[in-house]
Amino acid sequence: MAEEKPAVAFILGGPGSGKGTQCQRLVNEYGLVHLSAGDLLREERASGSKDAELIESIIREGKIVPSEITVKLLKNAMEKNGWAKSKFLIDGFPRSQDNLDGWNTMMGNLVNFKFVLFLDCSEDIMTQRIMKRAESSGRSDDNIESLKKRFRTYIESTKPIIDFYAKQNKVVTVNAERSIEEVFEKIRPHFTDF
Numbered sequence: 474m475a476e477e478k479p480a481v482a483f484i485l486g487g488p489g490s491g492k493g494t495q496c497q498r499l500v501n502e503y504g505l506v507h508l509s510a511g512d513l514l515r516e517e518r519a520s521g522s523k524d525a526e527l528i529e530s531i532i533r534e535g536k537i538v539p540s541e542i543t544v545k546l547l548k549n550a551m552e553k554n555g556w557a558k559s560k561f562l563i564d565g566f567p568r569s570q571d572n573l574d575g576w577n578t579m580m581g582n583l584v585n586f587k588f589v590l591f592l593d594c595s596e597d598i599m600t601q602r603i604m605k606r607a608e609s610s611g612r613s614d615d616n617i618e619s620l621k622k623r624f625r626t627y628i629e630s631t632k633p634i635i636d637f638y639a640k641q642n643k644v645v646t647v648n649a650e651r652s653i654e655e656v657f658e659k660i661r662p663h664f665t666d667f
């Protein structure tokens with residue numbers, strides 16, 4: 474019998490829109506598996522692998538790491554979690570056409586893609602949140618110079634991906650500017666039968 478395909482939702486939104494925070498709430502509520510592409514890349518960077526320096530320079534520049542690296546990390550993480558029985562929240566991916574192409578090539582027919590959850594938030598509020606997060610995150614890209622570049626990448630590369638899925642009516646858009654609880658209450662109903 475063909476192995477069951479894991480359900481997948483992409484979680485997208487600008488830096489500081491609340492992707493990681495809301496994914497954690499969904500994990501606690503529904504026992505889903507949260508995979509942050511950014512976290513996986515930071516782990517890979519910390520491992521000192523052959524790609525470590527490339528990943529660091531791209532992250533610091535607020536650009537997007539080549540999908541050959543990122544999709545492989547995601548696939549490995551999905552397999553490590555137990556492929557068929559898991560339901561995955563893929564956080565911060567796909568962020569570019571290269572990401573999307575890489576995913577479709579390597580993963581397209583292996584998963585049951587459900588929808589994109591788009592956390593819509595203004596740059597002002599995202600900036601406030603990131604600068605606050607910077608006080609404790611220790612991230613090399615949580616600073617105003619990198620953040621400006623990340624916003625540009627988000628507008629130029631990621632928004633077109635959200636628009637691509639919106640044309641297929643596959644985007645759930647939530648106003649992410651309210652409190653964590655209020656945002657989660659808007660998100661929760663979309664995952665009850667995920």
Ligand SMILES: Nc1ncnc2c1ncn2[C@@H]1O[C@H](COP(=O)(O)OP(=O)(O)O)[C@@H](O)[C@H]1O
Pocket residue numbers: 486487488489490491492493494495602603605606649650651652653654656
């Ligand atoms: N709705 C919210 N209201 C206020 N602060 C938030 C909200 N959602 C997230 N935050 C805070 O903003 C920062 C960015 O949130 P995070 O989930 O890391 O966003 P992203 O993964 O989209 O960058 C974190 O410090 C987080 O605690």
Ligand SMILES: Nc1ccn([C@H]2C[C@H](O)[C@@H](COP(=O)(O)OP(=O)(O)O)O2)c(=O)n1
Pocket residue numbers: 486487488489492493509510511512514531532535536537538539543564565566567568572614623
């Ligand atoms: N699909 C992805 C996701 C993240 N990255 C890199 C570039 C991003 O600015 C950093 C940080 O991503 P992350 O999702 O952790 O950042 P935010 O949670 O949105 O602040 O990682 C990438 O190259 N490709």
Ligand SMILES: [Mg+2]
Pocket residue numbers: 492493509511565
């Ligand atoms: Mg995040």
